[in-house]
Amino acid sequence: MKILAIDTSCDDTSLAILEIKNSKFKILSNIVSSQVKVHRKYGGVYPILAKREHQRNLVPVLKESLLKSRLLKSKIKNQKSKTQIKNKKLKKILKQEEVFYKKLEKFLEKYQKPKIDVLAVTIGPGLDPCLWQGVNFARALGYVWNLPIIPVNHIEGHIFANLLPQIRSKSKIKNQKSKIKFPAVCLIVSGGHTQLVLMTPVRKASLSNGARRNWKYKIIGETRDDAAGECFDKTARILGLPYPGGPSITQQAAQLKLKVNPPTGGQKLKIFLPRPMLKSKDYDFSFSGLKTAVLYDFKKRPKKIRVSKEYIKEMAKEIQQAIIDVLIKKTIRAAKNYQVKTIMLGGGVASNKELRKQFKEKIKRDAPRSKLLIPNPEFCTDNAAMIAVAGYFNKKKSWRKIKAEPNLRI
Ligand code: KG4
Numbered sequence: 001m002k003i004l005a006i007d008t009s010c011d012d013t014s015l016a017i018l019e020i021k022n023s024k025f026k027i028l029s030n031i032v033s034s035q036v037k038v039h040r041k042y043g044g045v046y047p048i049l050a051k052r053e054h055q056r057n058l059v060p061v062l063k064e065s066l067l068k069s070r071l072l073k074s075k076i077k078n079q080k081s082k083t084q085i086k087n088k089k090l091k092k093i094l095k096q097e098e099v100f101y102k103k104l105e106k107f108l109e110k111y112q113k114p115k116i117d118v119l120a121v122t123i124g125p126g127l128d129p130c131l132w133q134g135v136n137f138a139r140a141l142g143y144v145w146n147l148p149i150i151p152v153n154h155i156e157g158h159i160f161a162n163l164l165p166q167i168r169s170k171s172k173i174k175n176q177k178s179k180i181k182f183p184a185v186c187l188i189v190s191g192g193h194t195q196l197v198l199m200t201p202v203r204k205a206s207l208s209n210g211a212r213r214n215w216k217y218k219i220i221g222e223t224r225d226d227a228a229g230e231c232f233d234k235t236a237r238i239l240g241l242p243y244p245g246g247p248s249i250t251q252q253a254a255q256l257k258l259k260v261n262p263p264t265g266g267q268k269l270k271i272f273l274p275r276p277m278l279k280s281k282d283y284d285f286s287f288s289g290l291k292t293a294v295l296y297d298f299k300k301r302p303k304k305i306r307v308s309k310e311y312i313k314e315m316a317k318e319i320q321q322a323i324i325d326v327l328i329k330k331t332i333r334a335a336k337n338y339q340v341k342t343i344m345l346g347g348g349v350a351s352n353k354e355l356r357k358q359f360k361e362k363i364k365r366d367a368p369r370s371k372l373l374i375p376n377p378e379f380c381t382d383n384a385a386m387i388a389v390a391g392y393f394n395k396k397k398s399w400r401k402i403k404a405e406p407n408l409r410i
C-alpha cells in the first residue's frame with residue numbers, strides 16, 4: 001500500500017510518499033519546500049503570501065516526490081484525451097484557483113496516474129487559506145485519479161512522527177506502533193500549539209470509525225496565550241534575530257561561553273526571566289508574559305548593551321532555558337500523575353538540541369519508569385511523512401467529504 005500525503009497547514013509545502021508492506025513503513029520520498037525566505041522580512045508567516053507560495057509549489061513538489069519515489073510515468077498518446085473529459089469538473093473543484101488549476105491540468109495531461117492507493121491530507125488545525133490549498137489539491141487528485149482521501153489532524157501528525165525512523169535509514173522500518181506503551185503523554189510544541197495530550201487505549205470497536213488506531217486522545221493542558229514556538233519567534237524578533245526564531249535563538253545561546261568579555265566592564269550580564277506557570281498545579285502553559293519580560297529588559301538596557309553580541313547571546317540562552325524549564329516540569333508532572341509508560345515529544349520546538357538533552361536527563365532522573373520518544377529533528381518540524389503515518393491509522397473518505405477545518409482539535 002502506498003500513501004501520498006500532503007501538508008500545507010502553515011508555511012511549508014510538504015509532500016511525502018510512504019509505502020507500507022507487511023506492517024513495515026518505508027519513506028519513498030519526503031519533500032519540504034520551505035518558504036522561510038519569503039516570510040523572513042515580515043518576521044513571521046504572512047498567510048496570503050503563504051497561500052500564493054503553496055499554489056506555486058504544490059505541482060512541482062508533487063512531480064519531485066513522484067520522481068524520487070520512481071512513480072512518475074509519462075502518458076502514452078491515447079491516454080491524453082481521457083483527461084480532457086475530466087477537466088471540467090476539475091475546474092469546478094479548483095474554481096478559485098485559476099493559476100493553480102492551469103498548472104495541475106498540464107501535469108495531469110502529461111503524466112499517468114501513479115501507483116498510489118490512497119491520499120492523506122492535513123485538514124487542520126492551521127491557517128485557513130493555506131489549509132485549503134492542500135485540501136483542494138488532494139480533492140482534485142482524488143477526483144481525477146479516483147482515489148480515496150484520509151483527512152488528517154496536523155497535531156496527530158506531530159504525535160505520529162514518533163513512529164518514523166529514529167535514524168536515517170534506507171531500509172524498511174517496522175511499524176513501530178508497539179513502541180508506544182499506554183498510558184502515554186505527548187508534548188506538542190510548535191509555532192501554533194503547546195499541548196499536553198494524554199493517550200489511553202480503547203477497544204477498536206468503540207472508535208466506530210474503522211480507524212486502525214486503538215487509542216484515544218485527551219488534551220490535559222495547553223497554552224493560554226502564545227505557543228512555545230511563537231515565543232521563540234517573537235522574542236527573536238525583539239532581539240533583531242531572523243525568523244524562524246527557534247533556530248536563531250538556539251544558535252545564539254550555543255555561542256555563550258562562560259568566560260565572556262562583555263561591554264559591561266568585564267562582568268557577565270545577569271538576566272533572569274520568569275518561568276510562567278511553573279508552579280501552577282494544572283498542566284497549562286503561558287508564554288506571553290515571558291515575551292513581555294524580554295521586551296522590558298531589552299528596553300531598559302542602554303543601546304550600547306542591547307546591540308552587543310554578549311547581551312543577545314545571554315538573553316537567547318535565558319529565553320531558551322525559561323521555555324525548557326516550564327515544558328519539562330509540566331510534562332514530568334503529567335507523566336507522574338497519570339503514571340504514563342511513554343512520554344513523547346513532537347513539533348518544531350522539539351528539534352531544539354538543548355531541550356532534547358535536558359528532557360532525556362530529567363526523565364531518567366525524575367520519571368525513570370517512563371520511556372522517552374523524540375522524533376528525528378527533521379520529523380519534528382512540519383513534514384508530510386508524519387501525515388502519511390497518521391493517515392495510515394485513520395479512516396479514508398470520498399474526496400467530496402474533505403474540507404479544511406482551521407480550528408480542528410485532537
Ligand atoms: O511544527 P512546526 O514546524 O510548525 C508548526 O506546526 O507551527 O514548528 C515551527 C516552530 C517555529 O515557531 C520555530 O521557531 C520552532 O518551531 N523551532 C524551534 C527550533 N526549530 C524550529 N524552536 C526551538 N528550537 C529549534 N531548534
Ligand code: ZN
Binds near residue numbers: 154190191348381382
Ligand atoms: Zn506543525
